[in-house]
Amino acid sequence: MVTNVTSLGRNGLYDWLVQRISAVVLLVWFVYVGCYAALHEPLTYVQWQGLFTQTWMRIFTLIALLSLCAHAWIGLWTIATDYFSVHLMGKKATALRLLVQVACLAVLAVYLLWCIHILWSI
Amino acid sequence: MLKCFDKILLFKINFLLSYFWREAGNRVQSKRPVNLDIGTIALPLAAITSITHRISGIIVFVGMAGLLWLFDLSLSGEAGFASAAQVLGSAVMKFLLWGILTALAYHLVAGCKHLLMDLGLGETKEAAPVGARIVILLSSLLAIVLGFWIW
Numbered sequence: 001m002v003t004n005v006t007s008l009g010r011n012g013l014y015d016w017l018v019q020r021i022s023a024v025v026l027l028v029w030f031v032y033v034g035c036y037a038a039l040h041e042p043l044t045y046v047q048w049q050g051l052f053t054q055t056w057m058r059i060f061t062l063i064a065l066l067s068l069c070a071h072a073w074i075g076l077w078t079i080a081t082d083y084f085s086v087h088l089m090g091k092k093a094t095a096l097r098l099l100v101q102v103a104c105l106a107v108l109a110v111y112l113l114w115c116i117h118i119l120w121s122i
Numbered sequence: 123m124l125k126c127f128d129k130i131l132l133f134k135i136n137f138l139l140s141y142f143w144r145e146a147g148n149r150v151q152s153k154r155p156v157n158l159d160i161g162t163i164a165l166p167l168a169a170i171t172s173i174t175h176r177i178s179g180i181i182v183f184v185g186m187a188g189l190l191w192l193f194d195l196s197l198s199g200e201a202g203f204a205s206a207a208q209v210l211g212s213a214v215m216k217f218l219l220w221g222i223l224t225a226l227a228y229h230l231v232a233g234c235k236h237l238l239m240d241l242g243l244g245e246t247k248e249a250a251p252v253g254a255r256i257v258i259l260l261s262s263l264l265a266i267v268l269g270f271w272i273w
Binding site: 020023024026027030038041045048049052068072075076079104107111114115118122 | 176179180183186187190193194196197199200203204226230233234236237240271
């Protein structure tokens with residue numbers, strides 16, 4: 001079963017839980033930043049920079065991005081295993097799906113490193 | 123529940139695609155009638171909101187590159203913040219940002235419904251179209267609010 005090898009935790013229940021926890025973290029982050037931007041409308045550079053230079057916000061944003069990576073990986077795994085299936089496409093499906101998943105992983109790694117770079121170079 | 127609708131949807135997609143993947147079609151369904159008129163296949167509202175949840179997730183995944191780029195630019199200094207504002211001056215960029223943020227808002231609202239269903243709320247067949255309508259209503263409202271905010 002190649003299907004399980006590419007899942008985040010090799011375990012459906014674990015993936016399910018990680019998907020929910022990361023979802024809540026992301027929800028709180030987006031609602032918080034959205035409200036901050038809305039309450040400081042029109043937003044200035046000083047306010048925007050002030051938000052992200054606080055240590056707790058840097059850590060919160062980093063946790064949110066780690067959550068995004070886990071969340072996106074599980075979600076894309078679900079979609080990839082549903083649609084790039086041997087039943088739908090024949091034997092080439094597995095190779096194609098692995099290619100897509102490696103590409104997704106590369107994109108998520110870039111997002112994570114990029115975000116760390118942004119946060120610690122403000 | 124949603125996963126169940128996904129399975130129904132998947133079954134329909136499999137049914138259509140198997141016609142195109144001739145090998146699979148010949149092997150499995152050679153003597154069965156094939157309905158290729160997708161317009162006649164009615165998906166329940168909950169199935170539509172479910173597949174949209176997936177699509178919006180992919181849009182956010184791709185759009186994240188643009189959001190991070192804007193995030194980087196806006197935090198790179200006073201001048202960077204000004205140029206980020208300038209980038210968002212163009213109508214195309216406004217529309218792109220609106221599209222990505224609307225997909226994000228939809229994904230968050232539909233995700234909240236998922237979490238409520240995990241708590242056992244709205245899992246019945248009767249509740250499914252109601253939940254789907256609430257998701258569409260709330261995300262439409264957020265799309266309008268985002269539109270006002272961006273323009």
